[in-house]
Amino acid sequence: MIAPAEAVREALLDVFEERYEGVVVYADADDGETVLHEGSVRIKANGWLELPSGRLLSPEAVHHVDRVPTD
Numbered sequence: 001m002i003a004p005a006e007a008v009r010e011a012l013l014d015v016f017e018e019r020y021e022g023v024v025v026y027a028d029a030d031d032g033e034t035v036l037h038e039g040s041v042r043i044k045a046n047g048w049l050e051l052p053s054g055r056l057l058s059p060e061a062v063h064h065v066d067r068v069p070t071d
Contacts, residue, residue, distance in 0.1 A: 043065070
């Protein structure tokens with residue numbers, strides 16, 4: 001039996017996606033002070049960042065993501 005293509009696609013995406021509880025997402029390469037988001041984030045396989053609210057941040061809008069140590 002062949003699995004439905006959508007089910008296989010979703011399973012593969014889960015393998016390549018990352019979830020982080022404590023991050024700071026920065027937008028500015030020049031001064032590194034423009035914060036787009038603080039908190040948890042899901043980095044999707046296509047490079048987009050999904051916030052807990054469901055809002056998506058484009059990879060082009062994000063300069064870098066710093067993980068914040070959680071105790």
